[in-house]
Amino acid sequence: MxxxxxxxxxxxxxxxxxxxxxxxxxxxxxxxxxxxxxxxxxxxxxxxxxxxxxxxxxxxxxxxxxxxxxxxxxxxxxxxxxxxxxxxxxxxxxxxxxxxxxxxxxxxxxxxxxxxxxxxxxxxxxxxxxxxxxxxxxxxxxxxxxxxxxxxxxxxxxxxxxxxxxxxxxxxxxxLSQKREAYSVPEQKRILVALNQDLKAIHEGRADLSGLQVLVVHLVLLALATGRNMQSLLDMKRDSLQAHPLPDRELMVTYKRRGWSTQATSLRKTLAPEAQKALQAIPTTIGEHFRALCAITAPLVDEIEQRHQAYVFIWRITHLERKGQVVRLDGQLANSGLRMFVKRHALQDDRGKPLALNIARLRPTFATELYRRTRDIRRVQQALGHANVETTARHYAEASPEAKRDHAIVVDGMVSQFTRMEVEGQVLLAADGKIPLQDMKHLLAGGYSTGIARCKNPFRENESVCQKFFHCFKCPSMCVFEDDLWRLFSFYYRLLTERSKINSAHWLKTYGPIIRRIDTDIASQFPADKVEASRLKAQQTPHPTWKGMLL
Structure with a gap:
């Protein structure tokens, strides 16, 4: 077909x-x-x-x-x-x-x-x-x-x-934009456990779930299994499952509204007899789950507008002025349903906070998991429907910690094989240079601290000390430790306080990039709770270096 x-x-x-x-x-x-x-x-x-x-x-x-x-x-x-x-x-x-x-x-x-x-x-x-x-x-x-x-x-x-x-x-x-992070393996397991509980309750007929929650459960399931965007899933119709040339497969066809492109996902098809399927507690394949959802929403088809009757994600509103109306599920209602899903199951992230569940993060989760299992970036590209493999590698398929570790072991082995040079009395700090041991001691003890952070080598060619702290954000010698965050954010908020006194063109050229560098490149390297505590401390009790000082 x-x-x-x-x-x-x-x-x-x-x-x-x-x-x-x-x-x-x-x-x-x-x-x-x-x-x-x-x-x-x-x-x-x-x-x-x-x-x-x-x-x-x-x-x-x-x-x-x-x-x-x-x-x-x-x-x-x-x-x-x-x-x-x-x-x-x-x-x-x-x-x-x-x-x-x-x-x-x-x-x-x-x-x-x-x-x-x-x-x-x-x-x-x-x-x-x-x-x-x-x-x-x-x-x-x-x-x-x-x-x-x-x-x-x-x-x-x-x-x-x-x-x-x-x-x-x-x-x-x-x-500079924040990358959509994939959910970790423990977070994925918690999501799957919650899905399994709801699916069992739905198919065993003991679920006291609203129509919205039933749709949200299937929406998360399809997103995890196919890696499709939310809008493509919400636009799925009752004929989205189509025949595949192979007898044990079937195609799930989705449409991307932006660009008017068609994407087909190959799914495993169960070959079990109908009598055996009837004995199963819940469907065993994604195709069967989709057919079950079509059957759940089928009684509502005649009550919705004719132009929406072909769509699968439809539900009856149960509150407010539109109570009783049958409408299509949109992105705003889906996000609201996702928050209710997280609250019902008390889902938490790896830091113990309520899990921020959204379909946008399930897409890179699908890509990362597929890459972990196949180690084939082009297969991930085809599964996501990207025209360019660089888009997949840069924004979706994140290398797992195991892959990074294996890469580091291989590189270390190659270096030791092709070079015999050994450096004594020095240690490696980060990836951009080596620091003599004595300088390392001064750095850790605060002897090389600057007005905003620390410096690996504060001495200039004429043995004078560099004091151009605005240039630190472009200098490879800049180091920021966790203890420096209070001083750094005191400078950050002092700069924002003086913003109204600075010419707009001068701000865009000189000071704006500093603010962005702190937000995107530096703060993201530390735990979020430490950054938040340092920001709050800098606002309430600024570091003496930046307290009451005019720029």
Missing amino acids: AIRRNKLDRKANLTLDVGRVVDMPPGWAFTIDCPHHGKLKFDFNPFRESGREDLASHMRDALWNMRHTSVGATLYSYLNVGLRPFWRFLDDLTAASEEIGRLDQIDRALLDRYLAWLELQLVSTGKDRGEPWSISSRRVTFNLLKSLLLNRQKSGAPVSTDLSFPRNPFPNANR
Whole structure:
């Protein structure tokens, strides 16, 4: 059976006025009917305040125009993630007696100031409350606003002649962004034990689980077994299982909405007779689990909208104003169900904290486990559906500790085989250089401590001591021990305190990279609890070196 790509519907529902095409929003508040997320309401009335009606109208028109190319969740992101921070930036300008209310007032200089303003924003909720926005958050926020402005620029709206965009406002963002870590083997075992308990209860008919929890259990199971993204799993239909050329296999076909690509996963097929299958407590293959889920949700098919009847992940809402309605499971509800799943089973991570369970981390978990079993990176690439093997190696297939140990043993053996040079009286610290034993003693005793951390070799060529601590973050001689974190974060928060007194261009060039280096390259090397304690101590009682000192 041929596997065909989804056909992209490029038809736009246009309104005609005496033979003339009219594609304008019906007002400041309107509803968009998304084929995936249903009817979504948008209200631009709050954006009209403070004399910004002209600018708000253009942003409204841009969002309305983009409804043909973006799904409902993306349109909500343009409004809530792209526009609202920019409006707060404009409020700050208004407070400084600078009014920006028209589209033609937005130019390159204003966008550069907005990028500098984003550097100052702090997380207001969650576990990272009080921390600066991550580079990923700032990049997403800016790119959403950029998309709206580009739409107006291409549509012929009266934009500024000086409107242009930085070529690369977030250099090395992909490298600096936090990598999605795979779950450890003990964490995987705890997840599987919880899944097994729920699956037994479901198929033995003694489960007191909500419809949402039943879907979440199968969603986690399919993600662990196939490594697919959440949206691809939520978009699975009742004909997703298809025949395979081999009799003992079957294909699970999923569609990736972004890119309109098709992915097929080969699954083992049980050849047991139907009578033997009936005696099994729970299904033994992923295909059988999928068929069981189809059977569970089948009674709801006739109650959901016709355009959603082919989908598998559907459920009946049991609370609030939509109680009794049958709807498709979306990402937000799935994440809520995952949190309930963790709470029901009291799942914990390796540090004893509640496990942060999400489908995004199950994908690298699948990749890491497959690589551990096969040691074949190209097989992992094919399983994940990547076009480039470098993407798989860099972001998904993480080498296990055993593989790193084996690699170190091989390298050590090769070095000892091809060289007889032995260095006496020296020890190796990290991977970037060797330190004489006497210098090592000074380093550990604090004799080579600097204003922010420690230095492996603080002496310059003329035997003077280097005091350029701002250059430490580019110097290979810089060392940070756990005892230095208090001093380092005291400097970190002192720098943030002086931010308002520093020219924005100077901050972006000199001080911003230092803040990012501490957050991404240094803090990530230490236990999270030690870093959090040092941050708190630095805020409450700064190190004397940085207490009350002006930069």
